[in-house]
Amino acid sequence: MTETIAIERIREDHIESFHEALDTVSRERKYLTFLEAPPLEATRAFVQDMIKGGHPQVVAMVDGKVVGWCDIRRNARETHAHCGALGMGIIPGYRDKGLGRRLITAALDLARGSGLHRVELHVHADNPRAIALYEKVGFVREGVARDAVKIDGRFIDAIQMAVIFG
Numbered sequence: 001m002t003e004t005i006a007i008e009r010i011r012e013d014h015i016e017s018f019h020e021a022l023d024t025v026s027r028e029r030k031y032l033t034f035l036e037a038p039p040l041e042a043t044r045a046f047v048q049d050m051i052k053g054g055h056p057q058v059v060a061m062v063d064g065k066v067v068g069w070c071d072i073r074r075n076a077r078e079t080h081a082h083c084g085a086l087g088m089g090i091i092p093g094y095r096d097k098g099l100g101r102r103l104i105t106a107a108l109d110l111a112r113g114s115g116l117h118r119v120e121l122h123v124h125a126d127n128p129r130a131i132a133l134y135e136k137v138g139f140v141r142e143g144v145a146r147d148a149v150k151i152d153g154r155f156i157d158a159i160q161m162a163v164i165f166g
């Protein structure tokens with residue numbers, strides 16, 4: 001069913017809709033580091049920099065609207081430049097239909113093609129759906145940052161995961 005949803009590399013004209021999707025998922029106060037999206041202009045600058053730097057960032061599009069995204073940002077320091085940090089999200093209504101797998105697979109393919117060696121991420125320990133998806137595409141748990149996150153007075157462990165391209 002999600003096969004009809006197009007996965008595209010992000011472009012300038014996706015930015016406002018991407019910002020809205022990021023804000024929607026952030027405001028759920030469960031999954032992301034953000035509790036609301038950064039201001040539109042900061043998001044625009046981030047995406048423009050991703051495009052300019054050739055960093056993998058893909059969006060899932062429905063009727064011209066961004067319903068999900070996955071980005072992998074290459075580390076700027078030379079000693080860590082073989083590593084990229086992954087972030088992703090899908091707005092409610094489009095989850096649990098295989099879209100996450102499509103988004104992350106597309107972004108990882110771009111990352112591999114761009115010569116990255118390692119992709120890493122942090123995921124909240126109480127997000128089994130995300131953890132399951134990451135493990136299905138090859139990520140391995142590397143450690144736990146205990147109580148690293150606090151949302152609405154509740155501490156949450158952050159699990160560090162990474163995949164190494166062979």
Ligand SMILES: CC(C)(COP(=O)(O)OP(=O)(O)OC[C@H]1O[C@@H](n2cnc3c(N)ncnc32)[C@H](O)[C@@H]1OP(=O)(O)O)[C@@H](O)C(=O)NCCC(=O)NCCS
Nearest residue numbers: 031088089090095096097098099100101123128129130132
């Ligand atoms: C996490 C997220 C990207 C996953 O994408 P999705 O489209 O919902 O998930 P998918 O349908 O592609 O795949 C999830 C896989 O995990 C499995 N899964 C789902 N919930 C699970 C659970 N509680 N335990 C174990 N496996 C689970 C599914 O069966 C599926 O496996 P399959 O492909 O073998 O059927 C999406 O749900 C989302 O954006 N959630 C909110 C934001 C978020 O959590 N972002 C990540 C922050 S680190």
